[in-house]
Amino acid sequence: MQHRSRLIPRTCAALALVTCVALASAQAPDHATVPAGKITIKRDGYGIPHVYANDVRGLFHGFGYAVAEDRLFQMEMARRAVLGTVSEVMGPAYVALDKGSRSGFTPAAIRAQMAALSADDKAIFDGYAAGFNARINEVLKAQATLLPKQFNDAGFKPKADWTGYDVAMIWIGTMANRYSNVSSEVANLRLLDQLRKARGDVAGRRLFDQIRWVEDPLAPTTVPRTAAPLKTASSPIDGNAVRLAPVSPGLLTARNDIDAARRGVAEPWTRPVASNLWIAGPNKTTDGSTVFINGPQFNWFNPSYVFGIGLHGAGFDVTGNTPFAYPVVLFGTNGKIAWGATAGPLDVNDMYQEKLNPANPHEYLFNGTMRPMTRRTEVIRVKGQADQSVDVYATVHGIVTNFDLPNGTAYAMKRSWDGYELASLLGWIHSMQATNWDQWLAQASRVAITINWYYADTDGNIGYVSPGRLPIRPAAQDIRLPAVGDGSMEWLGIRPFSDNPKTFNPAQGYIANWNNQSAPGAVSDGGNYSVVDRVREFTARLEAKPRLTPDELWALNRTTAYADTNARYMLPFVLEATRDLPATDPARRAAQLLANWNMLNDDPTERGVYDSPATTLMMHWLPILYKTVLADDLPPEVFAAYADNGYAGDTQIASIRPGNGMKLVYNALLGSGAGVAQTYDFFNGEDKNAVLRATLTQAMVELETRYGRDTATWRTPVVKHKFLTNNFIGAPQAGADELLTLPSFMNRGSQNDKMVLGAHGVALCTAAPPGQSGFIAPDGRQSAHYADQMTLFKDFGCKTEAVTPAEVDRHTESTKQLTNDYP
Template identity: 25%
Template sequence: MNPVRIPWPRVRKIAVWTVAVLLVLVLVLAVAAVWAVRRSFPQHDGTLRLSGLSAPVTVHRDDHGIPQVYAKSADDLFRAQGYLHAQDRFWEMDFRRHVTAGRLAELFGSSQVETDIYLRTMGWRRVAEQEWRILAPDTKRHLQAYADGVNAWLADHDGGRASLEYTVLGLQNPDYTVETWSPVDSLAWLKAMAWDLRGNMETEIARAALLAAGLTRQQVEELYPAYPYDRNTPIVTGGGIVAGAFDQQAGPATPPNPAAGGGTGGGTAAGGVDVTGPGGDATTARTLTAMADGLSRLPIMLGNGGQGIGSNSWVVGGGLTATGKPILANDPHLSPTMPGIWYQMGLHCECGFHAAGFTFSGVPGVVIGHNARIAWGFTNLDPDVTDLYLERVDGDRVQVDGEWRPLQTRAETIKVAGGRDVSITVRASGHGPLLSDASAALRDIGVAPPVDPAGSPAPVAAAPQPSPGRPATGGDQRDGYAVALSWTALRPGRTADALFALNTATNWTEFRAAAALFEVPAQNIVYADVDGNIGYQSPGRIPVRGKGDGRWMAPGWDSAYDWKGFIPFAELPSVLNPTDGYLVTANQAVVGPTYQRFLTSDWSYGYRSQRIRDLIGSARDAGKITVEDLRRMQFDNRNGFAPTLVPAVVAALGTGDPSDLSRVAATELWKDWDFQQPAEGAAGSTEGRGSAAAAYYNATWRHLLAETFDELPEDNRPDGGDRWYEVVRGLLAQPESPWWDRRDTPQVERRDDILRSAAGEAATELRRDQGDRPADWQWGRMHTLTVRNQTFGTSGIGPVEWLFNADPVGVSGGDAIVNATGWDAADGYEVDAVPSMRMIVDLADLDESRWIQLTGNSGHAFHPNYDDQLELWRTGRTLPMRWDRTTVEAEAARTLILQP
């Protein structure tokens, strides 16, 4: 049988048509993809109608999409702000409100039910609803106007027209519909902010878990050393409480609280649940581990609660500046997200409201920035505002001082996309919600309680295990014992009032009145005004405890451990016009150890703050300080512990093989190293040598921690932050300390053995990953930042992650460095905390102020302003923070008129 032959011209014609069809198909798909991506891009110029306005609103945007808004009235101003936030960031806003309400399963299905149970149990949304009822009338009006603006935008946008994320979500959850925005949605976001900046809860859990896991009290104290007041200066260098108010010139009027100085190490609170007692240790260790695991599942909105989350802020008085007026700098350190947490904006109206700075999408007003008279910045105080209580429960009753009292209960229904509703019962004691009801592990704590009915440690035969097949629904609790969370943010407050009062304050007195309303999260606030004043105020709701200091789980059945109130605002530390002429806050100790009130036992150890103080001193000695000086300070990359560790490693290597790569690398790279940590640099240049030295140093540091502290439980391995600087500093003076001995070898290691071994492992790692020449190693090849979308950026689906995430980039800096690009030594070198923005305000000429944020103002993937600030941020550059309307109009790239 002869095969059929097709003439060659016909084959060629078929091939041409096939290629043409394929090209058309590719073109159609490309056009469809571009359309799907761009259909949600908002209109930034021309004219749009915004219902409810009383007069037109003008919006000038610069090349980076940063809007300056000009309105006739406050109602129009905040209505326009809501509209603009929704234009650029509505998916982010919608996701956040589902988090704060415990409604993630409505978006993403059954995988989020356990997280929703935790969130419903804590009840952030319920507290926000209570706050709405106590806010000032003007605040309510601003919040409502903002919500009306958001809803005006929603009226014309849904699904993929609102954001590309909704198109992707539709593939999994096609039935999802967007709800209208309410003022309570904005208030609930402030609860998420407070949660992520809540202070030292994880540290309390970790410290107790270490004791419970078998470490001695002395060992735990060595892992939580005292704050080094002799080396690192507190924010407030003197003062005390006199006649019910803080006096910056006074000493203590009463005997000081011995725990007030922070960093006081291990040990149990007097009368607390003793986790080191017979039998109670193993149970409590499991209890605390289960608690930490549950909390880690909650979405990270601002930060991961770890050592990298903090901030820098400082203010220099006019006596030290070139202009004769103050300069204020701020850079909060938070988890990197795409889009960045901040939205830059200027708000102006003929009503007298004028402010510019960094806003939260979903919340009206300016959070950090300046108005025409004052500037302000925040850092985290890291206060102890959370306590865990072990409660004795019987059904829906809880024991207090020998009496049984009713628990508060409420029913909740969790709607699940693509699944059945889940019903739960939330219980709460007088201390707070029973978090143990939200955890499959903690729910069975009654099987083996950490204490017996008399309150003494109880023998434990076996670990409590979740009942087989029991769903994590929060509706099936085991009687006997439960764990309650007491947290200041679970009580309604007036932080929203504080934000608007801060935006309109004109002097120190009005600023402090606004700060007095700022209840959660407790923060450090720096201040400067156009009259030349600088100041600091510590606001926040910080508990006054009866027995105990909050570091350990307390017996809830004994009311002596209850909170007795809160530190009065007048007693919290504050300073106006210090004699030094400047103030620095970088999460270090707020005040000296003689302060009479207890704030926390867990400060940051002051490496960043002391470096900033040193830089200010050097700039002062060189002449008058400028905005450019502060910009360079914000991007300072000096490692504050390297001058201590490097000589010790070099000395240990001096007794080894001179041809060993580790000794060669140390000799080549660390000689004359200035301890700066740039990401990259040309071979042979100062930056290139510094980057190579930093790469080798940080690899050595990581291996040193892993080898020295190999006996710690996996969940408590060193993260490498400044607490570990202090731990290792102490151990370097103890060459025979048992900490140096590795548990996986038969011989007994000493200090120099570990230092040599760590340097050797580091050299091997870098040779494998970056080649044989130490001079070619670069810190930025290891220390990379991948800014990921908060929802789909870790989906595990490559094309989806490509749509929303930024490409990895090498970054300078590191842990406990002014340019605080944090990383976890237990996991690798990847960046997990960053300066989320940088701001410098010049009170002599507000138009000369500077700002930058991590990504860009737009939340729309592929939009020109989605990540257009990332490279500027990475390299330490900033943008003009314009204020004068003439300058704003001259530099406007697009102008949008919102018409009634």
């Protein structure tokens, strides 16, 4: 394993309002001796800032200042993207993006939460904004050297007008709205309509249940199924299905484009699938340590999606990194405990189908009377053009996302976390101050959005909880479909936090997650959790040995990054179907090719092609198999969602997983052994082994025609690993010429962190490419830390992070003190 601790020349720039002191001439005070009201920023050899202050506002002032030094353009565009003001500086091409952003939240509700904050909590946001503005003022006074080049290229300048509201909205727009503002219910209703129309009511419903099941009892769960299960999921019920109007064919198209941009996903009707994590407790490691490794998969961007930071003082003592420089370290440690996260799996939203007044489409039926929707008009300024506007409507259930006027309906999303956005963020912030499981869990109980949290401590404990406010729904409600909005299907309350999935020191000795099902009974409208799940790439390897070394655990990062997430499911069936064939039979040759493969899609010598011809075979064969098994049973527009082979392509997504068709075909191959009842025969009475042999033969013949008979020549060009210049919402956060690449795609974290805990404390090691800074000077010169973590990331290395005051001092390369600008 590669660890790096690098020194760079100690350089300081004398700027207004700051004093910069070279360590050669002075030793900056540590967090225990920082004078009252003073702020000290120490940076290490990779440019990671450690902020010291004795009061909360000062600490976060330093945080905001450091962020503005490194990521001013990225953060300015993130603010505009979440608030819906990109068009003001980038022009009419971004009006649709701004309209989508404006319709995703209610500004007055967020401001009301801000107004209700305690003085200490308000100081977090206001201090951050003040520090950010202080740096902007410095930049504006020295634009010839300090203004990031991207501002000049875009033709506008930053303003020192950041507020605590803006700081909070970065988190709300990029975390809460990206990962919790999710529903598949309208898409599911459209799917049910299509299947019924194609196959009739009975067969169509059977197909629907086989495609969008409620729960697969064979699906791997983060809370082990051997532990006491949660309340089990209800069986499908037609309670709301029979009372719902159909969905117009084109209804979802425009909305899907908005949702795909807002959440950064290719398939907006599915839950986010981003991030992996594995923790091995003392009983699972060879040296008795606890090893905690997290790989949050937000996609890969330039500048980096995450920001490295240390915060020391005012009750905080943390090191780690965090997306979009949130005022909370999402992945890190305070020296006593360590924590991390993956995307949330819980069902915290419902779409309500509202019946509209035929005489007025902005009135809807509720509790026997027609009620007017509320309306908020948002004015969008557009560079070079007249202002535009968008009307945002809402019902008693929430913001209206779609009007389906041909069917006399509208859809409104009810979110259990509405009104609790800041409480959720503050629970996360204060969890950094916890020193044990109970304290940490108490903060988790404040979190209303859906998210997965993970825990370890220096005493050898490991744990997991999935926070989120879980609605109590009527028994007649099928969670896969929209609820009836007439008042007859309202929530009955919120389940107690004790119902949320959690596990503490599981008997298996480890915790692993790759966006799989949280716990038995914890289901959702779009999770489609299955026995086919990429988390088995971790669990199979964790269970292969009774104990693993810390280096072996870190090595899982490389193995799973290149693992073929489809192969382990098909290989046993392929071998069985072909075992009696002669060695020269094409299907038998295909089986042998797969059997001799390590099931990795990698290019270890960087030749520009995948290392094994088996990769080529799998990529070509699976679409043939899916088409043969599924296409004759599903309407064409439905089959299109299951036709993809599930491999990395030219359009980079946050992470790859088994193809959608794999879940259906694998269940069909399991037959009566499947966890999902196979009431509809996708094989239509044909012998399954014969179908496998025929499709393998077809793939082999087609590949021989393309490449020749020698399978050693069947090499597929690798897909490069890209660092995109637009943020996930679609707003530019770097110049178009700043696209960076690595030789081959890696299905791993946007950053990776490894924490080893034990009696010695906590050792933290991270890699967060491209680098800490996105700064490019007006003359085009890049920061020394612009891309200095790319090779580290490519080689699966990591850099040692300073956790203790002594470690910070040993790593410090420059020190800056800020002048107090507040009472």
